[in-house]
Amino acid sequence: MNAENPKPIIVLENLVKIYRQGKLEVPAVRGVNLEIKSGEFTAISGPSGSGKTTVLNIIGALDDPTDGKVFVEGIHLASLSRSALSKLRRDRIGFVFQAYNLIPVLTAFENAEIVLALQGVAVKDRRERVMGLLADVGLEGMEHRRPDQLSGGQQQRVAIARAIASNPAVVLADEPTANVDSSTAEKLLSIMEKLNRKQHVTFVFSTHDQKVMDRARRIIHLVDGKISNDEIRE
Amino acid sequence: MRVFKMAWRNVWRNRRRTIVTIAAMSLALFSMIQYSGLMTGYLHGMERNILDLEMGDIQIFASDYLDKPSIYNRIENPGDLIKKLEAAGYHASGRLKGGGLAAGENSSAGAVFRGVDPGQDASVSDVYKHVLRGEWLDVGEPAGIVIGRRLALSLDVDVGDEVVVLSQAADGSMANDLFKVQGVLKSIGEEVDRGGIYMIDQTFRELMVVPDGVHQIIVRKPPTVPLDKATDEVASIADGADTRSWRQLTPTLASMLDSSRGAMYFMFVIVFLAIAIVILNAMLMAVFERIREFGILKAIGVAPWVVFKTVITETIIQTGLAIAAGGILSIPAAIYLSTYGINLSSMSGASIMGIAWDPIWKSSFSVQTFTGPVVMLAAIVLMAALYPALKAAFIRPVAAMHHR
Known part of the structure; x- marks a missing residue:
C-alpha cells in the first residue's frame, strides 16, 4: 500500500436506496458517489433521515442497494453470495452500533473474542489479542463481566474491541456516541482516534454529534440522501 | 464458536x-x-x-365340529396326537364339551359342561388359578364341579351346595346326576361366567356316555414361535383335523x-x-x-x-x-x-x-x-x-x- 496515496477501500458508485412501504416509495439515498481510503477517520453527518445509517448499512453489506454499485477492497458486493457476504462482514468489516449490540449471555471477553473464534484463530492467540484490545480500550480486569454488569460507555468499548479484533479493513460506527454522556463520548473518540493513528484502522462514522465531527479528518455531509458537502481537514 | x-x-x-x-x-x-x-x-x-384362561394359542377340532358342534363330533385317539404335539415342543390337552341344564334348589339355567384332565389341562390353561371361592377340580372328588360366577348367582348356589345336571347322553339316554359345587370361578369370560361347568373328564364321559375321543384340543406354542408358523405346524401334525389359531377363532x-x-x-x-x-x-x-x-x-x-x-x-x-x-x-x-x-x-x-x-x-x-x-x-x-x-x-x- 502506498502511504502517500492509499487505495480506496470503499467505493460507492451512484448509490440509490429506496424503501418501499406498500405502494409508497421512500427514497433514502439518491445517487451517492464516494471513495473512502485506507486509514481515513471519516464522519458521515447530516440530519435525521438524511440517509447516513442507510449508507453505512449498505457499505457493511447489511442491506442491499436499490441501484448503484458498492465495492469493498475492490470487491463488488452484488457479486457475492449471502455466505460470502457473511464471511466478508466477519473478516473485513467491523461494526460499532449506537445501541452497543453486545450478546447479553457472553462476557466482555467472549463478546470481543467471538469474531476471532468464528475465524478459527487458536485459543492462545485470540486470548492474547483480546486481552490486549480490552486493555487498549481501558477494560482491563472487566473481561469476565457480562454486558448488564457494564456501563453504557464500557459496553461501547467492548463493541469497539469486538469491531477491531479481526483487523478489519474498515470499522463502520453508527452513531457510536449517541447513547453515552459527553465525557464518555470523548473517551470513546480518543480510543478510536488512537486506534486509527497507531493501528491505522479505518473508521467511518455516521453521526450528528459535533464532538465526532470535530475529531473527524473528513466530513461528508448528507442532505436528503445526497452528498451536499465533502470536507477534508488534513 | x-x-x-x-x-x-x-x-x-x-x-x-x-x-x-x-x-x-x-x-x-x-x-x-x-x-x-x-x-x-x-x-x-x-x-x-x-x-391363558380360555383359548390357548391354537385349537384342534374334529373336521366338522365348528360347523356342527355336536357331542358326536370328536377327535379320536387324542392321546396319540397330544404325544406328537408334545414331541414337537407344544403343550396340549383335550377337552370334552357338551350342553345341558343345571339346576339349584330353586332355579335352573342352561350350561356348557367341560370335561378336563386337571393335571394335563394345567399345562395349557391357567383357569385352575382363577377360583374365586372353594377349590379347583380334584380327581379324588369325581362328583365335584367348578362353576362360573354368574351361573352360581343364577342358580343361587355356592361352594358345598348341590347342583343337578340334566342333558341327553351320547347314547340317547337321559344324562342326569347330582354334583357338589367344589369351586366358583372368578370372571373368565362371558360364556364360562354365565354357564360354565367344569368337571373331571372321566365324570363327563360317564355322565354323557362318551367313552373315548375329545371335542377339542387346546395347544400352547413356545413363546418364541410366531402364531402363524405354529398353526401351520400343528395343522400338519393334526392332519385331517380342523386346526385354528385363536386369531382365526375370534377375529373380532x-x-x-x-x-x-x-x-x-x-x-x-x-x-x-x-x-x-x-x-x-x-x-x-x-x-x-x-x-x-x-x-x-x-x-x-x-x-x-x-x-x-x-x-x-x-x-x-x-x-x-x-x-x-x-x-x-x-x-x-x-x-x-x-x-x-x-x-x-x-x-x-x-x-x-x-x-x-x-x-x-x-x-x-x-x-x-x-x-x-x-x-x-x-x-x-x-x-x-x-x-x-x-x-x-x-x-x-x-x-x-x-x-x-
Missing part, C-alpha cells in the same frame, strides 16, 4: 419459561410412558386372559386388540402434537424476543448455519433435561403400576367382548415402553423447533436489528 455454551446460557435467560417448557415436556413424557405401560399391560392382560377380538394398539399410537400423536405446539410457542417467543441479537450475530459475520445450530442446541438442551426428568419420574411410577396396578374392583366381573378383564389393571413395561415416547418426543420437539431455528438463521441482519 462455543455454540453449546451460548445455547446453555440462552436457555437459562428466561428461567421461568424454560422451567415451564421443560415441565410440560416432562409431564407429557411421563404421561405417555405411563399410558404406554398401562395400555400395553391392558392389551397383554386381555391377550393373556384370552389365551384379534382385530380389537390390533386397533387398540393403533389407538395407543394415535393417542401418542395427539398428546405429542399438543406438546409440539407448546414447544413451538416457547421457541418462537425465545427467537422473536432475541431477534435483534440474531441480527447482530449475522451482522458480525456469524454464518446462518451457526445461528440455526444455536437455536436447535437450545431445544436439544431443554428436551434432554425434560427426558431426564420425565424418565426419572417415570421409573418409580412404572414400578408401582406394574407391581400393584390400579385397583378397579368396582368393575370386577366386567368383560370386553366376552373376555374377562382383570380388575387390577397393571402396567407392562419394556425398553420400548420408554424409548417409544422418548423418541417421539425428541422427534416432534425438534420438528417444532425447525421453523424458529430457520427463521433465526435466515433473517436479514438489518431487518432484525431494527426489530422492536
Whole structure:
C-alpha cells in the first residue's frame, strides 16, 4: 500500500436506496458517489433521515442497494453470495452500533473474542489479542463481566474491541456516541482516534454529534440522501 | 464458536419459561410412558386372559365340529396326537364339551359342561388359578364341579351346595346326576361366567356316555414361535383335523386388540402434537424476543448455519433435561403400576367382548415402553423447533436489528 496515496477501500458508485412501504416509495439515498481510503477517520453527518445509517448499512453489506454499485477492497458486493457476504462482514468489516449490540449471555471477553473464534484463530492467540484490545480500550480486569454488569460507555468499548479484533479493513460506527454522556463520548473518540493513528484502522462514522465531527479528518455531509458537502481537514 | 455454551446460557435467560417448557415436556413424557405401560399391560392382560384362561394359542377340532358342534363330533385317539404335539415342543390337552341344564334348589339355567384332565389341562390353561371361592377340580372328588360366577348367582348356589345336571347322553339316554359345587370361578369370560361347568373328564364321559375321543384340543406354542408358523405346524401334525389359531377363532377380538394398539399410537400423536405446539410457542417467543441479537450475530459475520445450530442446541438442551426428568419420574411410577396396578374392583366381573378383564389393571413395561415416547418426543420437539431455528438463521441482519 502506498502511504502517500492509499487505495480506496470503499467505493460507492451512484448509490440509490429506496424503501418501499406498500405502494409508497421512500427514497433514502439518491445517487451517492464516494471513495473512502485506507486509514481515513471519516464522519458521515447530516440530519435525521438524511440517509447516513442507510449508507453505512449498505457499505457493511447489511442491506442491499436499490441501484448503484458498492465495492469493498475492490470487491463488488452484488457479486457475492449471502455466505460470502457473511464471511466478508466477519473478516473485513467491523461494526460499532449506537445501541452497543453486545450478546447479553457472553462476557466482555467472549463478546470481543467471538469474531476471532468464528475465524478459527487458536485459543492462545485470540486470548492474547483480546486481552490486549480490552486493555487498549481501558477494560482491563472487566473481561469476565457480562454486558448488564457494564456501563453504557464500557459496553461501547467492548463493541469497539469486538469491531477491531479481526483487523478489519474498515470499522463502520453508527452513531457510536449517541447513547453515552459527553465525557464518555470523548473517551470513546480518543480510543478510536488512537486506534486509527497507531493501528491505522479505518473508521467511518455516521453521526450528528459535533464532538465526532470535530475529531473527524473528513466530513461528508448528507442532505436528503445526497452528498451536499465533502470536507477534508488534513 | 462455543455454540453449546451460548445455547446453555440462552436457555437459562428466561428461567421461568424454560422451567415451564421443560415441565410440560416432562409431564407429557411421563404421561405417555405411563399410558404406554398401562395400555400395553391392558392389551397383554386381555391377550393373556384370552389365551391363558380360555383359548390357548391354537385349537384342534374334529373336521366338522365348528360347523356342527355336536357331542358326536370328536377327535379320536387324542392321546396319540397330544404325544406328537408334545414331541414337537407344544403343550396340549383335550377337552370334552357338551350342553345341558343345571339346576339349584330353586332355579335352573342352561350350561356348557367341560370335561378336563386337571393335571394335563394345567399345562395349557391357567383357569385352575382363577377360583374365586372353594377349590379347583380334584380327581379324588369325581362328583365335584367348578362353576362360573354368574351361573352360581343364577342358580343361587355356592361352594358345598348341590347342583343337578340334566342333558341327553351320547347314547340317547337321559344324562342326569347330582354334583357338589367344589369351586366358583372368578370372571373368565362371558360364556364360562354365565354357564360354565367344569368337571373331571372321566365324570363327563360317564355322565354323557362318551367313552373315548375329545371335542377339542387346546395347544400352547413356545413363546418364541410366531402364531402363524405354529398353526401351520400343528395343522400338519393334526392332519385331517380342523386346526385354528385363536386369531382365526375370534377375529373380532384379534382385530380389537390390533386397533387398540393403533389407538395407543394415535393417542401418542395427539398428546405429542399438543406438546409440539407448546414447544413451538416457547421457541418462537425465545427467537422473536432475541431477534435483534440474531441480527447482530449475522451482522458480525456469524454464518446462518451457526445461528440455526444455536437455536436447535437450545431445544436439544431443554428436551434432554425434560427426558431426564420425565424418565426419572417415570421409573418409580412404572414400578408401582406394574407391581400393584390400579385397583378397579368396582368393575370386577366386567368383560370386553366376552373376555374377562382383570380388575387390577397393571402396567407392562419394556425398553420400548420408554424409548417409544422418548423418541417421539425428541422427534416432534425438534420438528417444532425447525421453523424458529430457520427463521433465526435466515433473517436479514438489518431487518432484525431494527426489530422492536
